[in-house]
Amino acid sequence: KAGVTQTPRYLIKTRGQQVTLSCSPISGHRSVSWYQQTPGQGLQFLFEYFSETQRNKGNFPGRFSGRQFSNSRSEMNVSTLELGDSALYLCASSLDQGTYEQYFGPGTRLTVT
């Protein structure tokens, strides 16, 4: 069974631009969570989607948003990029809402200049 895939793997953007990252969960998984990882803050939860609805949200500004499609694929969007948004963005899928095991993708490395 194919794992979680994320595209693109690397991205360079300029301050003020916006970016969209994509995540395809493991086949049959219906829940997708997003995390941001930086050297200073570590791994931080952004949000979770299940059945095309945001079920849980971390402490990030409204510039960070996401959505989930009917096939469980998910996208996250960051508008008005800031230098501090440079990070590894990780997507994790799980079978159902609130299940114990989450399977992470390789991440998208975003660099904001």
Add this chain to the structure above:
Amino acid sequence: DAKTTQPPSMDCAEGRAANLPCNHSTISGNEYVYWYRQIHSQGPQYIIHGLKNNETNEMASLIITEDRKSSTLILPHATLRDTAVYYCIVRVAYNSGGSNYKLTFGKGTLLTVNP
């Protein structure tokens, strides 16, 4: 979710057992203990989880003390590929209609397996 405390780093010889401790003294009755690891430049990988009984799977064993205030992850025969940051996470059990089931990662323990 309860706070966890882990040593920042540990070393282990290849082929020996690696015992990674985690303190979660404020854990409540409905909170599970999870372990994940992250190998450099990869996404985190689920290892094991438990509530109060000891658990074992093909990757590791999880020993939870009777008072549940601490736990130990055991890798029985560590290999060089087990070098990674190991995260101990405490998370409330999922309740229908609830929302407190996000994973909160701390700093973790960097385990270095030496040849």
